[in-house]
Amino acid sequence: MKKLLFTTLLAGFMTMDLSLAADQVATVKLENGMSVPQLGCGVWELSEAEAYDSVSMAIKHGYRLIDTAQYYKNEKATYNAVRDSGIDRDEFFITTKLWPRYATEQDIRMAIDTSLENLGGRIDLMLIHWPYSHDELAWKVMEDYVKKGSIRAIGLSNYTGEKLSHILKIATIKPVVNQIELHPYNPRTNDIKENLDNGITVEAWSPLGAGRLHLLVDETIIEIAKKYHKSAAQIILRWDIQKGVITIPRSTKENHLKENIDIFDFSLSKEDMEKIDALAEVKGRALW
Numbered sequence: 001m002k003k004l005l006f007t008t009l010l011a012g013f014m015t016m017d018l019s020l021a022a023d024q025v026a027t028v029k030l031e032n033g034m035s036v037p038q039l040g041c042g043v044w045e046l047s048e049a050e051a052y053d054s055v056s057m058a059i060k061h062g063y064r065l066i067d068t069a070q071y072y073k074n075e076k077a078t079y080n081a082v083r084d085s086g087i088d089r090d091e092f093f094i095t096t097k098l099w100p101r102y103a104t105e106q107d108i109r110m111a112i113d114t115s116l117e118n119l120g121g122r123i124d125l126m127l128i129h130w131p132y133s134h135d136e137l138a139w140k141v142m143e144d145y146v147k148k149g150s151i152r153a154i155g156l157s158n159y160t161g162e163k164l165s166h167i168l169k170i171a172t173i174k175p176v177v178n179q180i181e182l183h184p185y186n187p188r189t190n191d192i193k194e195n196l197d198n199g200i201t202v203e204a205w206s207p208l209g210a211g212r213l214h215l216l217v218d219e220t221i222i223e224i225a226k227k228y229h230k231s232a233a234q235i236i237l238r239w240d241i242q243k244g245v246i247t248i249p250r251s252t253k254e255n256h257l258k259e260n261i262d263i264f265d266f267s268l269s270k271e272d273m274e275k276i277d278a279l280a281e282v283k284g285r286a287l288w
């Protein structure tokens with residue numbers, strides 16, 4: 001807040017860094033009491049060099065929540081960007097995901113230990129990336145890491161219906177997050193409700209359609225963007241924030257990273273939220 005006031009007072013006198021301070025990003029409280037920024041950045045499909053650069057730029061512009069995965073093969077580069085930022089590790093919230101292929105306790109432990117080594121010995125949130133036949137065992141092993149303290153919270157990704165109910169039934173530590181595909185063409189209204197009913201915070205993956213859908217040139221979104229003097233990406237991400245979900249857009253471009261976090265100075269009206277909600281009925285498209 002201090003930074004915003006300072007830049008406002010100086011406006012017009014000099015060129016200044018208008019990047020957002022991390023404390024301007026809204027936060028959500030998980031069921032276990034942990035506070036998490038509602039907006040972060042993802043690093044899927046980024047090479048190690050791209051992940052390092054993207055996360056470094058993101059940190060500069062106020063991002064403190066970072067989403068990686070074993071599958072992305074860039075955990076180490078992601079952590080190195082955090083380490084090299086010089087900012088206290090406690091200010092960050094790093095998520096990674098267990099790839100659903102390990103069938104024995106020993107293999108699951110080996111995979112988690114590798115992630116821990118890549119991520120400097122601490123994981124804030126570990127998710128099971130997709131449902132799989134040994135996920136009950138994986139969950140029990142992950143619970144053990146939480147009890148020992150090297151993983152702070154555990155959750156799921158891409159879990160719905162019976163798969164979600166099963167983990168909830170066997171869990172002694174409940175999942176705090178479920179990361180699912182969620183964007184205006186696939187708003188997952190019922191899934192949001194199912195998760196909320198179980199005390200689980202929803203996190204939106206591919207919030208911008210992964211560059212594969214036409215969300216950013218959708219005429220309804222463009223029309224709303226013009227009205228608020230914002231970009232299409234900002235309108236979609238603001239829609240996420242007002243839906244109460246965590247959102248983790250990815251970008252390799254500094255101007256996009258800066259733009260994507262600059263969504264905490266305006267609100268979409270109820271009517272515009274509903275116009276965006278209605279896109280699912282018209283377009284109804286999911287990525288997978």
Ligand SMILES: NC(=O)c1ccc[n+]([C@@H]2O[C@H](COP(=O)([O-])OP(=O)(O)OC[C@H]3O[C@@H](n4cnc5c(N)ncnc54)[C@H](OP(=O)(O)O)[C@@H]3O)[C@@H](O)[C@H]2O)c1
Nearest residue numbers: 042043044205206207208209210211233249250251252256
């Ligand atoms: N749990 C899962 O199964 C799962 C699955 C998929 C993704 N995820 C997570 O969710 C994160 C985000 O999803 P995603 O990576 O699929 O894609 P996304 O964030 O929906 O979209 C990324 C694409 O949008 C472009 N973009 C970003 N900001 C923009 C802006 N302001 N204006 C115009 N274009 C913009 C990026 O291009 P530029 O680089 O040119 O900006 C990139 O092509 C992933 O990185 C990953 O961490 C999880």
